[in-house]
Amino acid sequence: MNSRPAPPTQDTAAIDALTAGLRNRLFFRLYQTANLLNKTGNRALEDHGVTTQQWAILGALADPRSEGGISVGDLAALLMVSRQNLTGVLSRLESRGLIARTVDVRDKRSRFICLTGEGLQRWAEMQPQINEFYQASLADFSTSDLIAAMHYLERLRHNFVVLEGGQGEAEGD
Template structure:
C-alpha cells in the first residue's frame, strides 16, 4: 500500500471502465484516443492547407488575413498587434506575410495616429476587390469541404473545436505563474 505513489496519474474514467469490466482493448484506447485526436488535427490541418491553396489559390494565412480585414467595422484597419492575436501567429511571422501582401498591393500598413510605434493594417481597393472576387470559390470550397455534414453536425464540430482550443490555450497559462519576478 505504501508503494503506489509514483504510478501514472489516476484517471477516474479509466477506473470506472475497469469497474464495469470493459475489455482492455477499449481501455488502452483512453490513451490512444488522445493520441489519435492530436494526430488527426495535425493531418486535417495539413490537408486544409493544401486544399485551400488548390481550391482558393491562397495560403491559409493569407486567406485569414484578408478575411479579417474585410470584416465589417474594420474598414479603417486593425492594429498589427490585434491581428497577431486574432490569427494566433507571431508578430514576426505576420510581418513577413504582410510584406508579401503589400508587395501584391492587397494590403497596406499605416502608422497608428495615436501611437507612432503601432501600425494599422488595412485592405487596399485592389485587395478588397480581389477578396470579393474570391467569394464564389470560397463558398464552393466550404460547401465541398462539408459535403457530408448536416447543419447540426457542423455546429457540433465547431463547438468541440472551440472547446478544444480553449483547453489548449489554457496550458501555457499554468506554466508561467511566477512570470513577474523571473527577470531577477
C-alpha cells in the first residue's frame, strides 16, 4: 500500500491558492483593524488624556475580579503583553495618580497594582465616551453578530496562545 498522499489536482491547487489568499487578507484586515482601533480609541479618550493601552489597564483594574489589586505578572498575562511593555505604561498612570503599586505582603519582591480613588473616578468619567465609541464601532452589529465575532476572535486568540507556547490561558475578558 502506498501511504503517500495523492498529488494535488488542479482543483485542490486552486482551493489551496484561494485559502492562502483568504488567510493573507484576513491577517492584513486584522492588522488594519488593530491600527484603527488604536487610532480611533486614542481619539475617543483624548479629553481624558488616556491612550488605548491605558484604557485596557484601567479597565482590567476596574474589574471586580481585580479588587484589592493584581500582580504585575497577572496583569501582563491578562492583557497578553510583556512585563517590560507594561512597566512604562504603569509608571505613567502612577505618576498621574490613577494607580498605586503596593508591596505584596506574602512576597516582598512582588507588587500589586490597583486603582486609586482618582483612578476609579477617571474610569467612571470615561464611561460615556467609551460607550459612545462602542456604539459607533459596532453600529451595524446584531447581538448574533457580536456573539459570532467573539467566538471567532476567541478561537484565533487561543491559537495564538498555543503558538506562543502558553500552557495555561489568561481569561479572555
